Amino acid sequence: MLTFLQVVQDSLSTSPAPIVNRSMNLWDILQSGGALMIPLGLLLVLAVFFFFERYFAIRKAGMLAENFMPIIRDHLANGNVTAARSMTKNTDHPVARIIDKGIQRIGKPIEAVERSMESIARLEMYNLERNLNVLSVISRAAPIFGFVGTLAGLMQLFFDINTTGEFVLNTIAGGLYVKLVTSITGLVIGLLSFLGYSYLHTQIDKTANKMEVAATDFLDILQEPK
Numbered sequence: 221m222l223t224f225l226q227v228v229q230d231s232l233s234t235s236p237a238p239i240v241n242r243s244m245n246l247w248d249i250l251q252s253g254g255a256l257m258i259p260l261g262l263l264l265v266l267a268v269f270f271f272f273e274r275y276f277a278i279r280k281a282g283m284l285a286e287n288f289m290p291i292i293r294d295h296l297a298n299g300n301v302t303a304a305r306s307m308t309k310n311t312d313h314p315v316a317r318i319i320d321k322g323i324q325r326i327g328k329p330i331e332a333v334e335r336s337m338e339s340i341a342r343l344e345m346y347n348l349e350r351n352l353n354v355l356s357v358i359s360r361a362a363p364i365f366g367f368v369g370t371l372a373g374l375m376q377l378f379f380d381i382n383t384t385g386e387f388v389l390n391t392i393a394g395g396l397y398v399k400l401v402t403s404i405t406g407l408v409i410g411l412l413s414f415l416g417y418s419y420l421h422t423q424i425d426k427t428a429n430k431m432e433v434a435a436t437d438f439l440d441i442l443q444e445p446k
Contacts, residue, residue, distance in 0.1 A: 256369035256402050263362050264409050270354045271416040278423045281348055284313050284430065289437050292319060296441050301326060314344035314427065315434040322438050330442060337435050344431065348424050352417065359413035366406020370399050 288311065295304035301323060308320035321340045325333040 256365055256372070257405065260362060260365055260369075260402065260405050260409060263358050263365070263413075267355060267358045267362075267409065267413045267416065270351050271413075271420070274350075274352055274355075274420050275423075278348055278420060278427065281314050281344075282423060282427045282430070284315055285311075288313075288315070289319075289434055292438070293441050296323075297444075314341075314348070315431050317344065318431055318435055319438050322435070322442075326442065330439065333442065334435075334439060337438070341431055341435065345424075345428060348427060352420055352424075355413045355417035355420070359410045359417060362409035362413065363403075363406045366403040366409075369402030369406075374399055 288307075291307060292304050295301070295307070305320065305323050308316045308323060318337050318340045322333050322337045325336045
């Protein structure tokens with residue numbers, strides 16, 4: 221009986237220590253990134269703000285009633301230029317402003333009408349693309365900020381090792397994963413900004429196609445035989 225108890229005690233004493241599972245708290249990890257997490261946070265806020273500011277503006281510019289150009293065509297075909305001009309004035313849309321400029325130039329050579337409409341179209345495109353480059357800049361700047369934070373942290377870590385002479389693997393591993401926080405955060409912010417920029421640019425291209433089609437239809441209306 222004593223022998224059996226001794227065997228059990230020996231087996232328990234030689235059993236490996238239990239493994240403690242440690243969960244990584246996201247907020248704690250972000251806080252451990254250091255001072256450079258502050259500019260990265262500001263870049264994220266700017267990216268979110270300008271994305272939604274441009275998103276709603278571009279979405280509004282992409283919404284145009286399907287019967288807008290047919291109504292303009294009917295008014296001009298009937299010689300009712302005043303009604304056509306009134307409709308363009310009451311429609312808050314880039315296409316309406318381009319057509320309004322063309323209506324103002326009715327009676328002049330078609331080349332002059334086209335040039336006037338093109339100048340308004342360029343202005344409308346500028347308004348759509350305004351502040352869009354901020355997202356492009358953030359998509360490139362955020363990863364750079366992240367790498368700078370990681371390199372500065374690594375430099376501090378190796379300086380401490382060289383100064384104290386202590387080379388503890390757990391300390392080094394913990395320091396490395398903390399220093400990588402800024403790089404990962406910068407890459408995530410840069411990726412989100414790039415995706416947002418690409419999406420908005422695609423929506424602008426769709427709106428530009430609508431403006432081009434409407435301008436072409438208007439010029440065709442002016443050249444139709446009366």
